[in-house]
Amino acid sequence: MPPRLILADAESAADVLTFAGRSDRFTDEAVRLQAADGVLVMTAAPLAPRGIGDATPTVLAMRTVAADPELVCDLAVEASALRALPGEPSAVELPETALSPAWAGITPPRGGWTERDGIDASVLAAKAQGGIARVAGAVPTDAGEDVVRAIRATVWGEPDDELGGLPLGVAYAALSMGFISGAETARVRVNGPWTRLSLERGHVVVRGPAVMGLTPVRRTGARDS
Numbered sequence: 001m002p003p004r005l006i007l008a009d010a011e012s013a014a015d016v017l018t019f020a021g022r023s024d025r026f027t028d029e030a031v032r033l034q035a036a037d038g039v040l041v042m043t044a045a046p047l048a049p050r051g052i053g054d055a056t057p058t059v060l061a062m063r064t065v066a067a068d069p070e071l072v073c074d075l076a077v078e079a080s081a082l083r084a085l086p087g088e089p090s091a092v093e094l095p096e097t098a099l100s101p102a103w104a105g106i107t108p109p110r111g112g113w114t115e116r117d118g119i120d121a122s123v124l125a126a127k128a129q130g131g132i133a134r135v136a137g138a139v140p141t142d143a144g145e146d147v148v149r150a151i152r153a154t155v156w157g158e159p160d161d162e163l164g165g166l167p168l169g170v171a172y173a174a175l176s177m178g179f180i181s182g183a184e185t186a187r188v189r190v191n192g193p194w195t196r197l198s199l200e201r202g203h204v205v206v207r208g209p210a211v212m213g214l215t216p217v218r219r220t221g222a223r224d225s
Contacts, residue, residue, distance in 0.1 A: 002085075003094040005033065005073070007040065008066035010089035015065045016042065016082065017092060019177075023079040026176040027061075030101045032076045040067040044079070045103040046173040047156055056153040058103050059169040061177040063202040076104045108205045113189035113196065116164065121174075121184045121199065123162055128175035131155050131168045164188065166206060170197055173204045 007013045023031050023044035032043040047059040081095035138151045156169035163170060174180050179202040187198040197204040 003096065004085060004088075005035070005040065005092045005094060006068035006071050007090050007092065008038070008068065012040075012065040012067065013084070013090050013092050015063070016040070017084060019044070019063050020079040020082040022177050023061075027079070028101060028103075029079050030076045030099045030104065031079045031082070032074075032104045034074045035067045035071040038067055038069040038071075040065050040071065043104075044177070045101065046176050047152075047169045048101070048103040049153075050149070054149065054153060055157055056149065057157045057167045057169050057206060057208060058106060059156075059167070059173045060103065060106070060108070060205040061173050061179070061202060062205060063177075063179075076101055106207065108194050108196065108207070109191045113191045116188040116190055118185040118187050119163060119197065121180050121182070121186060124171040124174045124186060124197075125180050127160060127163060127168055127171035128180075131172055164195075166195055166197075167208070170195075170204050170206050174199060174202075177202060177204075179204065 005013075005016065007016065019042050020031055023029070027044045027046050028048060028050075030044070032041075034041045034043070041062060041064050043060055043062045045058065046061055047056050049056045049058065075098045077095050077098055083093045085091045085093050134155050135152055138155070139148055143151075156172055157167050159165045160168050160171075174186070174197065179199045181201060184200060189196045189198070193207050195206050
């Protein structure tokens with residue numbers, strides 16, 4: 001019998017496959033699956049750096065579904081490898097091999113969040129669409145992967161005043177993962193360097209912005225008496 005996730009019902013299993021399908025299209029392909037106490041948390045990274053020098057911000061997309069109370073797991077797998085199981089509508093087949101993407105080691109805090117002013121979903125959608133157009137217009141014909149990633153990092157890492165100074169990538173994550181649907185206001189919560197945008201269909205989490213540039217020079221050695 002292949003390894004599998006046992007969800008609470010067929011609707012939850014279908015939700016997992018929908019999230020995985022979007023992750024396969026808009027992320028680095030991996031999905032982190034964390035289950036405990038009857039809840040499965042699915043996390044993907046619509047934006048994440050690859051290697052030293054990559055300025056792409058790490059922006060996580062998260063969604064929760066009801067799971068079997070006995071299901072306990074924490075693993076990252078290839079999104080395209082998650083499949084429906086014939087005859088078992090409340091289960092999802094897992095691949096035999098797990099992955100270890102760097103972003104999967106980033107765990108946002110569970111509590112201690114402070115509420116801030118919300119952001120209208122229409123603003124997120126407009127910002128995401130504008131960013132997509134900017135990326136498309138800036139990428140040269142036959143550009144290599146490094147050039148494309150540099151352009152994406154510049155556009156999606158740019159702080160936006162209408163998003164409260166958050167990188168434009170949070171809007172891209174919300175749109176690409178299907179979290180924007182109809183009129184609503186995304187709730188914004190912060191906890192130290194973390195910010196979480198919550199919509200009815202899911203959450204977008206970002207850590208930062210990163211401090212850029214050099215730190216002030218600190219004097220060393222003996223102090224003057």
